[in-house]
Amino acid sequence: MHVTLIQGIMLGIMAIICGIDFWLESFFIFRPLIVSTLTGLILGDVKLGLTTGALTELAFAGLTPAGGTQPPNPILAGVMCTTIAYTTGSDAQSSLGLCLPFSFLMQYVILLCYSSFSFFMGRLDKAAAAADPKPIIKINILCTAIVAVAYGIIVFSCTYLAQDAMNALVNSMPEWVTHGLSVAGGILPAIGFGMLLRVMMKTKYIPYFIAGFLAANFITMNNLLPVALMGTAFALTDYFSASTRKKEIEDAVAKINVSSSTGGEKHVGI
Numbered sequence: 001m002h003v004t005l006i007q008g009i010m011l012g013i014m015a016i017i018c019g020i021d022f023w024l025e026s027f028f029i030f031r032p033l034i035v036s037t038l039t040g041l042i043l044g045d046v047k048l049g050l051t052t053g054a055l056t057e058l059a060f061a062g063l064t065p066a067g068g069t070q071p072p073n074p075i076l077a078g079v080m081c082t083t084i085a086y087t088t089g090s091d092a093q094s095s096l097g098l099c100l101p102f103s104f105l106m107q108y109v110i111l112l113c114y115s116s117f118s119f120f121m122g123r124l125d126k127a128a129a130a131a132d133p134k135p136i137i138k139i140n141i142l143c144t145a146i147v148a149v150a151y152g153i154i155v156f157s158c159t160y161l162a163q164d165a166m167n168a169l170v171n172s173m174p175e176w177v178t179h180g181l182s183v184a185g186g187i188l189p190a191i192g193f194g195m196l197l198r199v200m201m202k203t204k205y206i207p208y209f210i211a212g213f214l215a216a217n218f219i220t221m222n223n224l225l226p227v228a229l230m231g232t233a234f235a236l237t238d239y240f241s242a243s244t245r246k247k248e249i250e251d252a253v254a255k256i257n258v259s260s261s262t263g264g265e266k267h268v269g270i
Contacts, residue, residue: 011039
């Protein structure tokens with residue numbers, strides 16, 4: 001399959017929007033699951049976008065920015081995983097392994113932007129000291145625009161201009177390399193999910209984890225929708241239980257305050 005000029009431009013525009021969202025972390029549409037789905041929609045294969053998006057999302061589940069550090073870029077991973085699978089005909093696992101260099105490329109571009117934007121800090125300090133918001137607003141808009149344009153240019157170049165080179169590269173790969181990429185692509189989601197559990201896993205969540213593991217591996221089902229619904233039920237149960245406990249605590253505190261304001265209990269001998 002071939003990416004047309006219009007599709008390349010649309011992918012670039014989508015990357016600009018998702019890049020701004022990643023820069024501001026507003027609506028989290030920069031996650032690979034959404035980015036890959038939108039890419040599949042633009043390319044005319046939504047099923048492929050959902051498949052590659054789910055796989056890439058698991059691989060990047062535990063990779064989030066912390067302070068000034070930047071993980072491999074999830075937007076380029078989502079776009080290129082779907083695009084590579086679409087243009088070369090490779091499976092989702094192999095495409096996930098092939099998309100990682102593009103993700104690393106955008107990671108370094110973002111780090112370069114961070115380093116370059118440090119030159120604006122002196123002017124921003126002066127504007128803050130003078131209580132003048134106009135330079136601060138202009139510089140923030142300028143920095144956001146630079147990052148957005150970088151996303152658009154890189155995604156357009158990688159998806160449209162470089163697609164013939166990608167096809168030639170994939171077709172020239174020996175079978176053992178392709179098999180290795182497929183194996184690596186299959187392992188990466190498990191690693192990403194393991195990193196996420198390392199951060200989020202708490203003792204009280206272990207029963208839910210065991211229940212989901214048993215349902216996914218030992219109960220015959222056509223898809224994972226029943227597991228998702230079971231997870232929703234567990235989440236609602238935990239939410240309503242927490243709300244009930246919170247209300248009980250608030251009522252108990254209110255009773256104690258009322259008792260204190262009325263003098264409390266009368267003790268003999270006082």
